[in-house]
Amino acid sequence: MSAVSWPACSRFSRFSLLPLLSLLSVLSPASSLRIPPHDEVAQVARFVAHQCDWASMATVSSHSPLIGRPFSNTFSVSDGPRGSGTGTPYMYLTRMEVSVQDLQVNPASSLSMSLAQTDYCRLQGFDPQSPLCAHIILSGDTVEVEGLEAEFAQKALFSRHPEMIDWPSDHSWFFAKLNITQVWVLDYFGGVKKVTPEEYYNASLHRKHH
Numbered sequence: 001m002s003a004v005s006w007p008a009c010s011r012f013s014r015f016s017l018l019p020l021l022s023l024l025s026v027l028s029p030a031s032s033l034r035i036p037p038h039d040e041v042a043q044v045a046r047f048v049a050h051q052c053d054w055a056s057m058a059t060v061s062s063h064s065p066l067i068g069r070p071f072s073n074t075f076s077v078s079d080g081p082r083g084s085g086t087g088t089p090y091m092y093l094t095r096m097e098v099s100v101q102d103l104q105v106n107p108a109s110s111l112s113m114s115l116a117q118t119d120y121c122r123l124q125g126f127d128p129q130s131p132l133c134a135h136i137i138l139s140g141d142t143v144e145v146e147g148l149e150a151e152f153a154q155k156a157l158f159s160r161h162p163e164m165i166d167w168p169s170d171h172s173w174f175f176a177k178l179n180i181t182q183v184w185v186l187d188y189f190g191g192v193k194k195v196t197p198e199e200y201y202n203a204s205l206h207r208k209h210h
């Protein structure tokens with residue numbers, strides 16, 4: 001993750017530098033994502049939550065023959081426009097959707113997000129199930145948001161999922177968030193690490209400069 005030493009490259013001509021650049025981008029793929037240190041667990045969680053544009057959301061099924069069983073489904077999420085993540089995953093939902101119908105019966109839900117959704121793990125050669133491929137599990141209730149928070153949710157989601165703007169207006173879309181009560185982090189070895197919502201929201205998404 002350290003910066004390439006450019007002065008050494010200045011000796012190359014423009015023509016030999018170009019292939020070198022493409023070789024470097026293959027050899028140091030991690031340079032596109034700078035993950036916080038493993039011991040900054042809350043910061044890692046915030047980082048993963050901001051990088052991921054979608055999540056697997058588990059609900060308790062309300063649909064026969066799965067009533068009462070875990071039900072995992074894919075949702076587009078955003079915790080804020082790129083570069084300004086809040087940590088809170090927002091979603092754009094309709095009551096016509098099968099998992100949203102579960103939420104109306106029981107709002108308990110769990111969102112799973114992984115750096116396997118970015119190209120980081122693949123380029124590093126980390127299997128999605130490896131703890132080296134950082135992933136998080138957020139737990140809480142999914143609740144509708146209103147007013148200013150709904151305005152923010154719209155900005156957060158539509159900036160990262162522009163096609164949402166054109167989703168059929170007769171579906172009664174609404175904005176929702178996961179009201180986080182538990183943050184579990186799988187990053188590096190040593191088992192799952194638990195972060196309280198207070199620690200999670202207190203963590204800075206960006207490296208501190210003091």
Ligand SMILES: *[C@@H]1O[C@H](CO)[C@@H](O)[C@H](O)[C@H]1NC(C)=O
Pocket residue numbers: 141143179180181
């Ligand atoms: C979110 O969860 C907290 C803690 O369980 C609770 O006090 C709060 O009322 C919840 N907020 C909403 C909007 O459901």
Ligand SMILES: *[C@@H]1O[C@H](CO)[C@@H](O)[C@H](O)[C@H]1NC(C)=O
Pocket residue numbers: 198199202203
């Ligand atoms: C909040 O962040 C500050 C600065 O990083 C830290 O000193 C403090 O311990 C944190 N508090 C909690 C509850 O995580």
